[in-house]
Amino acid sequence: MRKPDVALLVTCEHGGNRVPSEYKEWFADADNVLGSHRGYDLGALAMARTLTGRLDAQLIFATVSRLVVELNRSTRNPRLFSSFIRQAPAPIRREIFERYYIPYWASVQAAVHRALERRARVVHVGSHSFTSVLDGRVRDADIGLLYDPGRAKEVALCTHWRDAIRRRAPQWHVRRNYPYAGAGDGLTTELRRCFPPTQYIGVELELNQRHPLTGGSTWKTMQREVAAALGDALEA
Numbered sequence: 001m002r003k004p005d006v007a008l009l010v011t012c013e014h015g016g017n018r019v020p021s022e023y024k025e026w027f028a029d030a031d032n033v034l035g036s037h038r039g040y041d042l043g044a045l046a047m048a049r050t051l052t053g054r055l056d057a058q059l060i061f062a063t064v065s066r067l068v069v070e071l072n073r074s075t076r077n078p079r080l081f082s083s084f085i086r087q088a089p090a091p092i093r094r095e096i097f098e099r100y101y102i103p104y105w106a107s108v109q110a111a112v113h114r115a116l117e118r119r120a121r122v123v124h125v126g127s128h129s130f131t132s133v134l135d136g137r138v139r140d141a142d143i144g145l146l147y148d149p150g151r152a153k154e155v156a157l158c159t160h161w162r163d164a165i166r167r168r169a170p171q172w173h174v175r176r177n178y179p180y181a182g183a184g185d186g187l188t189t190e191l192r193r194c195f196p197p198t199q200y201i202g203v204e205l206e207l208n209q210r211h212p213l214t215g216g217s218t219w220k221t222m223q224r225e226v227a228a229a230l231g232d233a234l235e236a
């Protein structure tokens, strides 16, 4: 059983590659890019749903493409908008920002606040996936767990989670703060500025896209075991 003072929140910023019809003109000939890892995180929403289905958790997700607006970047980040949308006039970008970015971030922040009214702390897991080959380099991990090395509870959770995955499924290579650093710019890092480490434990799960691409029973097993292992880690 999970400790009763912990609430679990799962988010998926890159859950789909939808382009709302009013912005399609900026994406002429972009179908290939939209269908690639640049458009969305293949498998990440399925993983997020498995986590929330198997553990008592709230799910917040977006299906608008990261090429429309990048929900896992802070407002200061120059890559908030892709090269496609940077061609659009400023009022269009402002409209996209107000329609998709602000409500998403506000809903995640409100969910953390609400959970903290009832529980002592919130564990927030952002569900993501990464392309198995980037710029010709093969990424050797199956699963990445991202956290801020300066936040002891995040380090502990990811260590327990990694160990639990290894116990349940030793065939998968789990790496911490790979393929990205957990303290880099993004939603989790911004939430760390809003909530103290005693109340907010923010981590990101990164799955290698070769597993959802292959699909089948191995992919199903991976989702199930990663979720079960998080359950183990939350009890530890």
Ligand SMILES: [Zn+2]
Residues within 6 Å of the ligand: 013, 014, 041, 072, 127, 128, 129
């Ligand atoms: Zn992502």
